[in-house]
Amino acid sequence: MNYRYSVIAVVILGLLTIAGCSNWLGKVNIFPVEQDVALGQQVSSSFESGTAAVVLDSSKNTVLYNYIYGIRDSILKTNLLVHKNDFPWKVRIIKNDTIQNAFCTPGGYIYVYTGLMKYLESEDQLAGVMGHEMAHAEKRHSTDALTREFGANLLLELIFGTSKAQLLQVATGLAQLSFGREAETEADNCSVDWLYQTSYNPVGAAGFFEKMQKEKNQVNIPEFLSTHPDPGNRVANMKKRWSEKGAKVGQTYTERYKKMLTYLR
Numbered sequence: 001m002n003y004r005y006s007v008i009a010v011v012i013l014g015l016l017t018i019a020g021c022s023n024w025l026g027k028v029n030i031f032p033v034e035q036d037v038a039l040g041q042q043v044s045s046s047f048e049s050g051t052a053a054v055v056l057d058s059s060k061n062t063v064l065y066n067y068i069y070g071i072r073d074s075i076l077k078t079n080l081l082v083h084k085n086d087f088p089w090k091v092r093i094i095k096n097d098t099i100q101n102a103f104c105t106p107g108g109y110i111y112v113y114t115g116l117m118k119y120l121e122s123e124d125q126l127a128g129v130m131g132h133e134m135a136h137a138e139k140r141h142s143t144d145a146l147t148r149e150f151g152a153n154l155l156l157e158l159i160f161g162t163s164k165a166q167l168l169q170v171a172t173g174l175a176q177l178s179f180g181r182e183a184e185t186e187a188d189n190c191s192v193d194w195l196y197q198t199s200y201n202p203v204g205a206a207g208f209f210e211k212m213q214k215e216k217n218q219v220n221i222p223e224f225l226s227t228h229p230d231p232g233n234r235v236a237n238m239k240k241r242w243s244e245k246g247a248k249v250g251q252t253y254t255e256r257y258k259k260m261l262t263y264l265r
């Protein structure tokens with residue numbers, strides 16, 4: 001093969017690689033996957049330096065952090081995540097009891113609010129919600145949504161640190177990012193599939209939805225309970241998936257969850 005053909009082959013191979021990044025909807029995510037971590041890093045440091053976020057100090061709250069790392073590691077140990085070793089999967093707890101939320105940046109920087117931890121009743125529920133959020137990073141929904149909102153060029157500029165003001169804007173918008181119906185369903189499915197390979201009750205996330213519905217808690221609707229699809233349908237979908245997989249019954253770890261909460265003051 002002469003030089004000219006080698007170049008053509010490399011170009012075609014490159015195009016195929018880009019096409020290989022197409023997500024499950026068949027659309028091509030033009031944002032390169034290697035940049036997810038760089039973007040996540042920029043966005044997370046901007047978020048943490050902003051006034052909106054008070055991050056619990058991990059060196060002073062080792063019990064809480066070890067607990068939450070344990071949940072994350074159980075999910076990663078399933079080996080079901082393609083980006084298990086590509087992303088840092090860093091977890092940070094945000095001290096704010098009024099917000100019952102959790103979210104994940106591109107590249108796997110996970111944020112959990114103390115308000116959510118206190119609202120939940122058992123470890124499987126927190127594991128279910130974390131699985132759901134981690135799925136948004138793993139399946140690159142976060143990158144898709146940010147690209148839709150801000151454009152790939154701006155995001156690439158942010159990685160190279162050219163616009164601090166816009167970076168802060170992107171970071172602030174992160175917690176309110178809305179994903180499509182298909183992305184939410186996919187994240188719910190991942191949560192069930194991943195937890196199924198751990199000792200947790202695989203439908204932990206569903207338990208949380210049911211609690212929210214029962215209490216008609218409409219005040220702080222978090223991302224994972226966003227308007228669509230209907231939460232009732234999501235519970236039904238998760239239970240159906242669980243039942244099709246064999247309806248394995250897992251642990252809720254309610255007692256040790258309550259014990260962990262005593263460290264959260």
Ligand SMILES: [Zn+2]
Pocket residue numbers: 132136179183184187223224
């Ligand atoms: Zn979600």
